[in-house]
Amino acid sequence: MHAIRPADALVVVDPQNDFLPGGALPVAEGERIFEPIGRVMPLFAHVFATRDWHPPHHSSFQAQGGPWPEHCVAGSYGAAFSPRLPLDRISEIVDKGTDPATDGYSGFAGTDLAGRLRARGVDRVFICGLATDYCVKETAIAAAAHGFATVVLTDAIAAVNAQPAGEAAALQAMETAGASFATSADLHAAA
Numbered sequence: 001m002h003a004i005r006p007a008d009a010l011v012v013v014d015p016q017n018d019f020l021p022g023g024a025l026p027v028a029e030g031e032r033i034f035e036p037i038g039r040v041m042p043l044f045a046h047v048f049a050t051r052d053w054h055p056p057h058h059s060s061f062q063a064q065g066g067p068w069p070e071h072c073v074a075g076s077y078g079a080a081f082s083p084r085l086p087l088d089r090i091s092e093i094v095d096k097g098t099d100p101a102t103d104g105y106s107g108f109a110g111t112d113l114a115g116r117l118r119a120r121g122v123d124r125v126f127i128c129g130l131a132t133d134y135c136v137k138e139t140a141i142a143a144a145a146h147g148f149a150t151v152v153l154t155d156a157i158a159a160v161n162a163q164p165a166g167e168a169a170a171l172q173a174m175e176t177a178g179a180s181f182a183t184s185a186d187l188h189a190a191a
Contacts, residue, residue, distance in 0.1 A: 001160075002015055002151065002182045002186050002187050002190045003190040004043045004044060004113050004126075004190070004191065005124070005153060006042060006045055006121070006124065007047070007119075007120050007121050007122055007123045007124060008122065008123075008124045008125070009044060009045075009046035009047070009048055009117055009120065009122040009125050009160045010018050010037075010040060010041060010043075010044040010046070010047045010048070010123075010125075010126050010128070010162060011035060011048045011049075011050065011113075011126065011129075011139065011143070011179060012047065012048070012049045012050070012053055012085070012090075012128055012129045012135050012136050013049075013050050013107060013127060013128065013129030013130060013139050014051055014052055014072075014129050014131070014135050015033065015034070015037070015049065015081055015082050015084075015085045015130060015132045016051055016052060016072055016078065016079055016081060016082065016130075017078050017079070017081075017082055017130060018052075018071040018072045018076075018078030018079065018136065019071075019072075019103060019130045019160075020082055020129070020130075023071070024069050024070060024071040024072075024108065025068055025069055025072075025160070026077050026160075027072040027131045027159065027160045027164065028158075028160075028161075030131075030158050031084070031160045032128055032158055032159060033129060033130065033156045033158055034082065034127060036083040036153065036155045036183070036184035037085070037128055037153075037156050037184075038084075038086060039084060039184050039188065040083070040126070040128075040153065040156070040184045040187050040188070041089040042055075042089065043164050043187055043188075044126070045091075045093050046091050046092075046117075046120050046122055047090050048060075048090070048092050048094055048107075048113065048116070048146035049059070049090045049092075049093050049094070049121055050092075050093075050094045050095075050096055050107035050111075050113070050129070050135070050139065051072065051079060051081065051093060051094070051095055051096060051160065052070050052071065052072035052075055052079065052094070052096060052097045052104065052135075053072065053074045053079060053098050054071070054097045054098070054100075055073070055098065055100050056070075056071050056145055057100060058070075058073075058104070058158065059100055059101055059103075060097070060103050061147055062135065065127075065179070067162075072097070074095075074098070077123065081191075087190070091120075092116055093110060094107055094111050094112075094113045094116070095110060095111070095117050096110065096111050097110075100109065102113040105134050105135045105137075105138035105139075105140040105143070106135070106141070107135070107136070107139040108137050108139065108142035108146060109136050114132065114146045114148075117148065117149070119143060120169035121150060122148070123148060123187045124148060124149035124150075125143050125148045125149070125150055125151070126149065126151045126153055126182070126187075127139055127140045127143065127150065127151070127152050127153065127157075127179075128152070128153040128156035128157055129156070129157060130158060130160075130173070131157075131158060131159070131160040132157040132158060132159035132161055132167050132170050132172065133146055133159045133161060133162070133163070133166035133169070133170040134160065134162075134168075134170075135158060136152065136157050136170070137170040137173055137174055140152050140174045140175065140177065141174060141178045141179070142175045143179075144178040145177070149177050150174075150177075150178060150179040150180070151152050151179065151180050151181065151182050152171075152174055152180070152182075152183060153181075153182060153183060153187075154171075154181050154182070154183055155183045155185070156183075163164040173189075
């Protein structure tokens with residue numbers, strides 16, 4: 001069912017230092033995404049990575065009245081990809097959250113990700129990364145809305161759980177939007 005084809009892409013959402021333990025906005029179990037991501041990356045001809053790339057006075061920051069501590073400021077250590085991410089496997093990087101007035105949760109919001117995927121002939125995306133209940137959720141919902149068959153890799157995501165049951169609600173929202181679910185083991189079994 002999930003045999004990887006040339007028209008598939010892996011989208012790794014925000015595998016950045018600020019979202020990992022020790023970062024400004026850490027996902028407690030964030031490090032667990034890297035082993036399954038590393039296992040599936042070689043299966044894909046197209047691997048995209050999104051990153052929050054915020055201006056210093058982004059509206060989502062608490063200092064500007066937003067809900068989050070300052071994080072992923074463009075060019076900072078916190079905005080850099082984790083050293084555990086195999087950068088040599090990344091085809092393209094998509095910066096998001098660059099507009100100070102919008103949250104930039106989705107990898108498609110205010111970016112040309114949909115166009116870049118279509119330019120490579122992609123019609124199905126496999127989504128993984130951080131955090132399940134925010135940027136992964138919004139990227140998966142937007143991918144489905146843009147007409148891509150959307151599969152979320154459940155062993156390669158982790159939630160911040162800022163709200164109780166945030167992860168469960170996010171998974172339900174993605175399924176409602178048309179996403180399906182698989183694991184890295186499913187992809188290898190189908191290879």
